[in-house]
Amino acid sequence: MTLFIINSNKDILIKHDLLHYKNATFEEYESVMAKVNGSESINLELEECSLSKQLDNAAEGTGLAFIVITQAIVELPGAPFWAVLFFTMLLSLGLGSQIGILEGMLCTLFDIDIIKRVKKQHVTGVVCLFCFIVGFIFCTGAGEYWLKMFDSFAGTIGLVVVALMETIAVVYVYGHERFTEDIYQMTGYRPGIYWQLTWRYIGPVIMVAILVSSVVFMVIKNPTYGAWNAQLGAVQQSNYPTWVMGVALAMILAGVLPMPIVFLMRSFQCLKVDLDIHQGSIRRNETTASTKEMIDNDDDEVMSPDMPPQNLLAATRFTIGDFDN
Incomplete structure (x- = not known):
């Protein structure tokens, strides 16, 4: 509901700014028109202060999510309920995307020989802190x-x-x-x-x-x-x-x-x-508590409808030549 209040105040301020810059008071209007010939056209550059036009101008980028859609939710019955669902969805999408991006960065970093010796939680903390600091630029004016x-x-x-x-x-x-x-x-x-x-x-x-x-x-x-x-x-x-x-x-x-x-x-x-760029390895890297017991059991076999059973994630070393037909 805080965002709805902020957006409402923003629209009011914009409307007041338009009135200040684009519109004249009734007394000013009367004084000007009294000196103008009735047959002479005049362009006072008056602009209609319409909330719908302001929402149309905001129908892109961040304004689409935080102004236009929120205004649409306000018109629905039970607006607070739908507002909570909508912004919870945005939060979930943001967290899900960030986790995927972060895992891609961490996997690349752990391919570097020096970083392999550092604990995963330490590398993750440094990467998150760096991204957090860079994100401050988006919080400025x-x-x-x-x-x-x-x-x-x-x-x-x-x-x-x-x-x-x-x-x-x-x-x-x-x-x-x-x-x-x-x-x-x-x-x-x-x-x-x-x-x-x-x-x-x-x-x-x-x-x-x-x-x-x-x-x-x-x-x-x-x-x-x-x-x-x-x-x-x-x-x-x-x-x-x-x-x-x-x-x-x-x-x-x-x-x-x-x-x-x-x-x-x-x-x-x-x-x-x-x-030796022609030699690589497949190894486990600090598995989570939910998968550690399953992965540690190298004797377990995984079954699928179309393939014979294979050992699950057995430690393997390979060379590029192993992939040749």
Whole structure:
């Protein structure tokens, strides 16, 4: 309910600002019109103070979730109940997404030889603290502008490039047949023709189209952001400053450059990265209490409808040559 109160007060303040900047009092209006010829048209730039128009302008980005949808929930019977469900859903989505992103970061960090010797809870705490500190930038007065910039640059080109390279590596370098066989060994089921076509053709074509269109759109049209103009009482589109575009480019490169950098370091063995890159290992890394007992029992076997029983997560060492046909 606090958010509803904040949004209501915000709409009232916006309405008052519009009245202050765009509208005249009745006495001022009468004094002006008394000096104007009745046949002469005049544009006083009067603007209608409409709550519906303010909600229409907020129907994107964070305003969609915290202004428009909340206004729709207010109109429903039993609004407090639906409000609690809605914001609980948002909280669950945020936590679920953050857990998935954090696990991806931690798995990558634990592949580094130095960090392997550090306890998982310590690494997790440091990563969470770092993300928490970086998140302060979104709590400043310009936080919404930073959020839009991150959403426009960090979450588009960089992620599409990473996803495209991952698809190419798995499907065309490692091989879709090997990947299908791995899925069969782990689950007992082989992906059907739909997944085969999507992995090999549909997915890469769509990602290339998205990547090319995004780059072309950025080149043809300068990236802009909506800035609040207090004098006009409205949001105006403005070009990003040069230094902001530099930050945006750095965010894009931060997600893309690790791939060629690691490739070159592994190819030329710079800084003694992986003394033997053709050898790897499968190992357990501090399993949770709910799975430790199950995983520790290496004699247990897992059954599936279409495959023979196999030992569960037995410690294994392999080389790249083991995957050759």
